[in-house]
Amino acid sequence: MSGAWAAPALLGRVSRPASSALAALVWLHPAPALAHGSLAVGDFYSGMLHPFLHFETLLPTLAMGLWSGQLGSPYSWRLPLAFLGAVMAGSVAGILEVDLSLAPTSLELSMLVLGLLVAARGKLPASLALALALLFGLFDGQTSAYDPQAPIGRPLLFIAGVGSSVGLILFHVVTRVVRYRAFWVQTGVRVMGSWIAATGLLVLALEWTGER
């Protein structure tokens, strides 16, 4: 009796992370095939793909998720929700072609700031942390949707797609950072933050010299 129960229980225990990874793989799999800008995948799906195909918006999102997870509750759900909301609002601004002229540089700035916060496991006052999440989310969303050369046919679908991906990324990253407290995992999180900050620093320098 107990053996009959143990087998599926064991299977479930071992395969849960594996199956979630598999789900993510399946979900990511269409990306190579659909990565052409010219392919008609529909505005929702091109919105969903957008965060994955643009490092300058992906990296701040990842850093946001890592940092929120490190800080724990209530930051771990407040900050991602604020960031997600700001991404959606920023996307609307981008669609309306509101030109936040600082935006390109600010993405690298958000990589640097959030990456350093992750690397240092930095804590900030709640209001300041929330303000950072809102500001960086706004820039992230605005850059995602701002493209005067190729206007998006059905903007609401595109924004919904961007929001879905950003939300999924944040959810997966935050829940894992919150759950796995092992020394090596938490060190890995800090190292990833350091990588994101280093990337931001290099590109920021490139932007300053106007070589980009």
Added chain:
Amino acid sequence: MKVESNWAARALPAAALLVWLPAAAFAHAAGGSAGAGFLTGFRHPLGGLDHVLAMLAVGMWGAQLGRPAIWVLPVAFPQVMALGGVAAILGLPLVGIELGVTLSVLVLGSMIALDRRPPIWGAFLIVSFFAVFHGYAHGAELPGKTGAVAYSAGFVIATGLIHVTGIAIGLVVKLPHGGKALRAGGSAIAAAGLFLTGQLLLR
């Protein structure tokens, strides 16, 4: 043992994702900035023997020193290297870049071989000193055009992964006779560093 195997079961899917994610992003440049630069940037640090050996040595030395160096160095190293890269991008002059890079292989390899254990700030200073040269050498070759984020990310991640590989190799210190094996590895790196430095000076 149970804890370790559990951890492996958790880490493997994540590792699989890490391998897959760039593959999804590489697909075509047309879809976004991620395609063009990432692979080029990722390959770059892997191309030079001196750079690879130095990064490996930093990881191995960190593992030999144990905590806190084993986690302080991987977290702090990318920042210092990026600062070196910034210096190159801004055009600040730095002399003896190539010599600094090859000497770093020699010195870091020797540290492992001789089992030198300076305090954490000393280890950090030594590693940082050489990190600036490595960052400068690579920063000078950063492409100044679109895709810079993807290139830089690929470059930083590849460097970091060599570092992590070095730590993984260095963890042999936990095995019986592992300390000696690690010191032997350090000697091999130091010998390669000596050769590379000699090659540079006699050129």
